[in-house]
Amino acid sequence: MEVTYINFDMVKSVLSSTLVGPDRWVAVAIASHANGSGDCSPSVSRIAYVAGLSDRAVQKHIAVLVDLGLIERNSLPGRPTRYTLILENLPTFGGQSYPQPANEVHPIGSKSYSQPTHAVHHTPAPEAPDPRTTCAKPTNDVHPNKERINKEIKKGINARESESLANAGSPKTGLSKTDWALRLVSKHEAGEPVSMGVLRMARSALTREAHCAP
Incomplete structure (x- = not known):
């Protein structure tokens, strides 16, 4: 199309x-x-x-x-x-x-209203060790290469977006630059990952089309 x-x-x-x-x-x-x-x-x-x-x-x-x-x-x-x-x-x-969804309010005394629970701290038995000395430290489950892998993935996505926008309008893609620019801006508005550089290219393309329109 x-x-x-x-x-x-x-x-x-x-x-x-x-x-x-x-x-x-x-x-x-x-x-x-x-x-x-x-x-x-x-x-x-x-x-x-x-x-x-x-x-x-x-x-x-x-x-x-x-x-x-x-x-x-x-x-x-x-x-x-x-x-x-x-x-x-x-x-x-x-x-x-712009109309926003109404906030759901549960009046006090309604069946759906629940009272906050109170945490009860019991005194340790005399033979129990000091809790502060037995608390396990949280483990770090972050993969050492996770940050590098994410950067490579993002770099690949940005490269494909830039190449697609640059080649938009050719018979191979089947998309005009205006179509592709609208797609990228729509993805960004929907919260999908689009780099700022590619987003600027898309918005510039739409601006040029608007200025060139009769």
Whole structure:
């Protein structure tokens, strides 16, 4: 799949919001296909491809965005599902905040509320040795080469990401630089390991695309 059209104005609006995590990147994927009115009809697999998520995850986060009033979804038999991005409902810095899950509070006296247990320290028997002299020291289970191995793994991941971004857009990869850049930024937002150098390359690629857009 290759991106043939991106609505950078819509994408910038979503990126300027306080949406976080997968919700943010599903909204970016929908915004990138929207027309000037915010309407588009990308398939779930297409949204999943741009957002870097599974089809099931995309369906879950679309439902979240619909519940938040950030997109409208219209499904008609025999026709592609139509999505409408509602920009005025996007949470922004200094404006309305992104809804957070409510904290579960257990009132005192409820069945689910448990009292903290009190630790009781018994006096050792006269013949018992001083506990301070018999306490075993914690063993160090860290493999001596663990740090070096982690560095080698991270180095290999970063090298593959850099090479993939540099080669994006060639017939061999099947990905445009814009697609790959969106993938890397999405991985970073989802908490997956992406080096800062590669992340800067990806963001620079998206910025250049935005400036070159008519």
